[in-house]
Amino acid sequence: MKQLIKPLKLHPGDKVATVSPCHGWAGDPNTHWKYELGVKRLNELGLEVLPAPNSLKGSDYLSAHPQARAEDVQWAFENKEIHAIIATMGGNDSIKIIPYINPSCIVNNPKIFIGYSDVMNLHLLCYKSGLSSFYGDNLLNPIAEQSGWHTYSKKWFVKTLFESSAIGRIDPSSDWTFEAPDAILPGKSRTYYPSQGYSLIQGSGKVAGRLMGGHTGILELTGTILELYADDFEDAILFVEDIPEFFTLEHIKTFFIALGHTGILQKLKGILIGKVCEDASFCDRATVIQEILSEKYSCTIPVMYGLHFGHSSPMCVLPYGSLAEIDCDNLTFSILESGVI
Numbered sequence: 283m284k285q286l287i288k289p290l291k292l293h294p295g296d297k298v299a300t301v302s303p304c305h306g307w308a309g310d311p312n313t314h315w316k317y318e319l320g321v322k323r324l325n326e327l328g329l330e331v332l333p334a335p336n337s338l339k340g341s342d343y344l345s346a347h348p349q350a351r352a353e354d355v356q357w358a359f360e361n362k363e364i365h366a367i368i369a370t371m372g373g374n375d376s377i378k379i380i381p382y383i384n385p386s387c388i389v390n391n392p393k394i395f396i397g398y399s400d401v402m403n404l405h406l407l408c409y410k411s412g413l414s415s416f417y418g419d420n421l422l423n424p425i426a427e428q429s430g431w432h433t434y435s436k437k438w439f440v441k442t443l444f445e446s447s448a449i450g451r452i453d454p455s456s457d458w459t460f461e462a463p464d465a466i467l468p469g470k471s472r473t474y475y476p477s478q479g480y481s482l483i484q485g486s487g488k489v490a491g492r493l494m495g496g497h498t499g500i501l502e503l504t505g506t507i508l509e510l511y512a513d514d515f516e517d518a519i520l521f522v523e524d525i526p527e528f529f530t531l532e533h534i535k536t537f538f539i540a541l542g543h544t545g546i547l548q549k550l551k552g553i554l555i556g557k558v559c560e561d562a563s564f565c566d567r568a569t570v571i572q573e574i575l576s577e578k579y580s581c582t583i584p585v586m587y588g589l590h591f592g593h594s595s596p597m598c599v600l601p602y603g604s605l606a607e608i609d610c611d612n613l614t615f616s617i618l619e620s621g622v623i
Contacts, residue, residue, distance in 0.1 A: 283492045283518045286414035286603035289394045291622035292444045294328025296365040299358035302337040303351050304373030304400040309338035320426035334358050352382030359387040370421045372399025385411045402496030406508040418599030423463040429471035432596035442599040442621045449617035452598045454479040459595050460559045483568045485584025485610040491551030492603050495521035498528055498537045512545035519606050523556035523592025534567045542579040552584040552608045556592035584608045
């Protein structure tokens with residue numbers, strides 16, 4: 283995996299831009315209040331928030347105008363006053379905006395870019411451009427959760443983006459929720475439940491590798507400029523999260539077989555799997571993963587389940603390309619360097 287440029291860290295007083303590369307909910311009349319709540323919480327960190335010119339034009343407009351969404355991404359990278367860019371929300375069609383973005387806007391203006399879910403496609407464009415970006419908080423969720431920005435999520439947002447020291451060991455949260463994010467009605471908070479921590483699917487000892495990943499769609503980009511190859515995963519730790527409708531037992535089986543078939547599995551140092559968005563055991567899927575890796579591919583790399591990133595809440599922040607460590611014997615995960623400089 284190639285070395286990536288780390289962006290400059292945030293300071294109180296910095297300006298950050300919000301963009302809507304995937305979906306326009308932030309500008310819809312019945313959900314704009316959540317955008318304002320998220321802005322307020324970033325303001326409390328001392329950040330000044332500027333919406334990109336098209337980002338609040340609503341779902342109908344942005345769905346019909348992928349070029350407008352792309353223009354916002356370019357505007358945010360090229361604007362010298364902006365120090366960081368945060369996606370308002372995920373969605374399902376950010377791939378449509380990729381052809382409209384000139385990668386030189388990223389190469390020539392490296393800065394913090396953060397989001398998760400369908401935002402992955404923008405992360406891969408940053409990777410292709412040589413920039414380390416951050417798989418983490420979107421503005422509407424988890425920052426604007428009605429029950430509050432979870433202290434675990436807020437802690438890792440601040441640690442990762444405001445501090446140039448090593449991020450360090452990321453312990454599991456004491457609580458979590460698998461419930462769908464609150465969407466429209468004020469007062470509809472998610473309920474949090476005790477967390478069971480991390481579990482080891484297979485492996486022993488310690489391994490270190492550079493972070494790369496997203497969701498299972500990372501293997502579905504063949505023929506696009508975002509297509510990844512086995513060498514992109516050389517000495518990497520792959521992180522993969524649960525998109526609920528695409529993380530069934532069959533999807534898991536297909537995904538892990540594809541990792542081996544493409545030669546990616548043979549390049550990896552380890553695999554991290556985020557907590558699934560359901561109140562159910564991961565045992566069946568863990569068994570399938572272990573069988574595919576050990577029996578089909580004779581692969582013994584560490585695989586750890588239950589980390590806090592992706593669609594469950596709370597979440598840590600994962601910087602693409604940063605050196606990380608899985609310690610199987612002590613069941614810990616650490617990021618050994620900073621995400622910013």
